[in-house]
Amino acid sequence: DQQVKQNSPSLSVQEGRISILNCDYTNSMFDYFLWYKKYPAEGPTFLISISSIKDKNEDGRFTVFLNKSAKHLSLHIVPSQPGDSAVYFCAAIGFQGAQKLVFGQGTRLTINP
Amino acid sequence: EAQVTQNPRYLITVTGKKLTVTCSQNMNHEYMSWYRQDPGLGLRQIYYSMNVEVTDKGDVPEGYKVSRKEKRNFPLILESPSPNQTSLYFCASSFDSGVNYGYTFGSGTRLTVV
Numbered sequence: 001d002q003q004v005k006q007n008s009p010s011l012s013v014q015e016g017r018i019s020i021l022n023c024d025y026t027n028s029m030f031d032y033f034l035w036y037k038k039y040p041a042e043g044p045t046f047l048i049s050i051s052s053i054k055d056k057n058e059d060g061r062f063t064v065f066l067n068k069s070a071k072h073l074s075l076h077i078v079p080s081q082p083g084d085s086a087v088y089f090c091a092a093i094g095f096q097g098a099q100k101l102v103f104g105q106g107t108r109l110t111i112n113p
Numbered sequence: 114e115a116q117v118t119q120n121p122r123y124l125i126t127v128t129g130k131k132l133t134v135t136c137s138q139n140m141n142h143e144y145m146s147w148y149r150q151d152p153g154l155g156l157r158q159i160y161y162s163m164n165v166e167v168t169d170k171g172d173v174p175e176g177y178k179v180s181r182k183e184k185r186n187f188p189l190i191l192e193s194p195s196p197n198q199t200s201l202y203f204c205a206s207s208f209d210s211g212v213n214y215g216y217t218f219g220s221g222t223r224l225t226v227v
Contacts, residue, residue, distance in 0.1 A: 043219050044156070044216075044218045046217075102158075
């Protein structure tokens with residue numbers, strides 16, 4: 001059973017506009033949520049995280065929002081740049097121990113000039 | 114440069130022939146983990162280790178073994194590879210269990226079992 005789901009396999013956004021990537025989860029015991037970015041032929045790189053006790057965390061152009069009641073988180077990228085084109089994975093850490101990092105399926109973001 | 118190094122990057126092997134994928138990190142991280150990435154499934158954890166001689170199963174451990182004899186190394190062993198283990202494998206390490214700084218991932222090993 002997929003505990004962390006990214007229902008949009010792909011997303012296309014114009015350069016300079018806002019990119020919004022979504023993620024849903026089923027397990028209310030998750031403590032932390034993270035976003036990773038992955039370029040082809042490279043490993044994922046950590047972007048930003050948020051604790052379950054917060055509803056927003058911001059780092060430069062990247063903001064993660066958490067809605068616990070809806071079991072939903074989103075990553076906002078403003079403004080979107082061509083270098084943001086990549087696959088984005090959301091992930092969660094929960095009650096099974098901090099080592100149990102559970103990933104979603106990923107969303108391929110394409111930024112169009 | 115702080116990094117996680119996996120070898121080999123690409124490997125084609127035959128069913129049943131034992132293989133080892135090596136992973137080494139130079140950041141003195143305590144936490145290390147192996148993942149496999151498959152289309153439509155994202156990354157799934159195979160095994161993880163919280164320190165030397167401390168390892169535990171992830172979500173898809175069947176057919177894999179690991180060892181953590183030294184802090185920097187965390188090899189993944191396939192004793193008898195099968196075609197369903199054809200996948201992209203990533204090793205990762207972290208200082209603080211991945212919560213605040215995330216995991217640092219290697220560049221991946223693409224394994225094909227024929």
